[in-house]
Amino acid sequence: AAKRAGGGRHLRYTAELDAQATVRARAGAELREALEAGQFHLVYQPIVQLPEGRIVSVEALVRWSHPERGFVSPAEFVPIAEETGLIVELGEWILRQACARAVAWHREYGAAAPQRISVNVSARQLAEPGFAGLVAAVLTETGLRPEQLVVELTETAVFDGGQALRTVEALHRRGVRIALDDFGTGHSSLTLLRTVPVDVLKVDKSFVDKVTMAGRHAVIATALIQVSDGLGLQAVAEGVETAEQAEELFRLGYRLAQGYHFGKPVAQPDFTRATRAVRVR
Ligand code: C2E
Ligand code: MG
Ligand code: MG
Ligand code: MG
Numbered sequence: 001a002a003k004r005a006g007g008g009r010h011l012r013y014t015a016e017l018d019a020q021a022t023v024r025a026r027a028g029a030e031l032r033e034a035l036e037a038g039q040f041h042l043v044y045q046p047i048v049q050l051p052e053g054r055i056v057s058v059e060a061l062v063r064w065s066h067p068e069r070g071f072v073s074p075a076e077f078v079p080i081a082e083e084t085g086l087i088v089e090l091g092e093w094i095l096r097q098a099c100a101r102a103v104a105w106h107r108e109y110g111a112a113a114p115q116r117i118s119v120n121v122s123a124r125q126l127a128e129p130g131f132a133g134l135v136a137a138v139l140t141e142t143g144l145r146p147e148q149l150v151v152e153l154t155e156t157a158v159f160d161g162g163q164a165l166r167t168v169e170a171l172h173r174r175g176v177r178i179a180l181d182d183f184g185t186g187h188s189s190l191t192l193l194r195t196v197p198v199d200v201l202k203v204d205k206s207f208v209d210k211v212t213m214a215g216r217h218a219v220i221a222t223a224l225i226q227v228s229d230g231l232g233l234q235a236v237a238e239g240v241e242t243a244e245q246a247e248e249l250f251r252l253g254y255r256l257a258q259g260y261h262f263g264k265p266v267a268q269p270d271f272t273r274a275t276r277a278v279r280v281r
Contacts, residue, residue: 028086031080042267045058045265048257051250087125092134121152122154123160126157128163150200184206198231209245235254237258240261
């Protein structure tokens, strides 16, 4: 009986996997069509210098406007794009679009344009042997200097094996800046700092949320700015939503921040003026 039950489970499991594979294939096809139909666009969120709130950089974030479903969150479709492999094509489009836009801003706004543009790169893209070459080609094509591009990676992406690390090293050698996204939430955040050439730590919103309250999160936020300063890296506080958080982060030594308090992601940020100054106590 045990064997039969086990067999039944196996059958059902296989059927479920088949169903999942079908759903995934359909989702992949739909994403490809969306890309071809021009349903994706990028928005840009300011990264500001504290305490003045001057925009020094922007992060490009992808958006999907579905004709029937309306706005679909990247938290929903990026994982599907990764699973289906479509992130490779979508990611190439995002990279090209973001770099071209940064160059256009420099032409239009001169010194007021953001100095850098950040692009999120997923594990799947980084594992492609041709990725460093693609970045080099897009930089040449668009005329963006390597120092002006920041590639945002998550811990899992960098740990995806030897190819990913070789790619990160190649990008870094070329002068492209490497940022670790959602820093502090992974399993081996600190170990990564020994093995991966990193320029920027993006301290996760979860630490920023509670930075004004005495407790573990505030202690960690304090430790992370010290690690960052000690290693000569730049730290960006992610997801800053209130003036109180911004003030406390500045007091702790953070000089770069990003979040709704300073500006939501929009199609065209206003580079001609500062966002919000932080009160210095
Ligand atoms: P992320 O790279 O950590 O991006 C930050 C996310 O936090 C963005 O969500 C941004 O809109 C949101 N955010 C910024 N400030 C605040 C704040 O003050 N409060 C709150 N509640 N949220 C804030 P979004 O645009 O929905 O993107 C979610 C994630 O999807 C990103 O996290 C990134 O992992 C992924 N993603 C977005 N665009 C791309 C892309 O072009 N390529 C890849 N591979 N992944 C992307
Ligand atoms: Mg990011
Ligand atoms: Mg982030
Ligand atoms: Mg985050």
